[in-house]
Amino acid sequence: INGYWSHDAILRIVENLCNNAVKFGKEHSPVTLFLDMVENMVSIKVHNFGKVITPENLEKLFEPYQRPDEKSTSHKPGWGLGLTLVKGLAEAHHGRVEVESSELDGTSFTVYLSRDCRLKK
Numbered sequence: 001i002n003g004y005w006s007h008d009a010i011l012r013i014v015e016n017l018c019n020n021a022v023k024f025g026k027e028h029s030p031v032t033l034f035l036d037m038v039e040n041m042v043s044i045k046v047h048n049f050g051k052v053i054t055p056e057n058l059e060k061l062f063e064p065y066q067r068p069d070e071k072s073t074s075h076k077p078g079w080g081l082g083l084t085l086v087k088g089l090a091e092a093h094h095g096r097v098e099v100e101s102s103e104l105d106g107t108s109f110t111v112y113l114s115r116d117c118r119l120k121k
Contacts (some may be wrong), residue, residue, distance in 0.1 A: 001035060001036075001037060001042055001115075002115070003042055003113070003114075003115040003116060003117075004115070004116045004117060004118055005093055005113060005117050006089075006092075006093070006117070009089040009092065009093065010044075010113075012085060012086075012089060013044065013086050013089050013090065013111055014033070014044065014046075016082040016083070016085060016086050017044075017046040017086060017109050017111070018031060018033070018046055019082070020046075020082060020083070020109075021046050021047070021048035021107075021109075022048075024048070024050050024051065024107075025048035025049060025050040025107075026048070026049045026050045029048065029049040029050070030048075030049075031046065031047070031048045032046070032047045032048075033045065033046055033047075034047070038112065040114065040115055041095065041112045041113060041114060041115065042112070042113050042114075042115055043110050043111065043112050043113075044110070044111045044113070045108055045109070045110040045111075046108070046109050046110075047106055047107065047108040048106055048107055049106040049107070050106070050107060052101050052102060052103050052107070053099065053101040053107055058099060058101070061083055061099065062083050062084055062086075062087040062097070063084065064080065064081055064084045065080040065081065066080050083097075083109075086109075086111065090111045090112070090113060092117070093113040093114055093117040094113070094114035094117055094119070095111060095112045095113040095114055096111075096112050097109060097110070097111050097112075098110045098112070
């Protein structure tokens with residue numbers, strides 16, 4: 001897949017999503033990455049199995065300094081800025097972030113990016 005993006009931005013997106021998948025995923029459970037073309041967008045999807053993100057937490061997940069369910073994550077290091085950064089970088093590349101989380105299917109963060117971030121929408 002070819003495209004025009006900021007190398008550093010894509011690296012930060014993938015690092016943040018993968019770090020979160022490992023940090024919040026079920027121990028000894030795989031973290032999977034998928035790269036695909038969806039119409040004129042490229043999708044980067046990071047999937048893991050672990051505790052489900054509740055609808056209440058989904059609403060505030062991308063706000064600065066927000067961490068899901070402080071009781072279960074208080075022993076995990078972090079500032080609560082990684083997903084805010086992922087969302088901002090996706091939007092800077094004329095894209096978006098989507099989250100799906102269920103007990104059966106696990107949790108997936110999918111970032112959609114324009115194939116050429118230089119083009120205006």
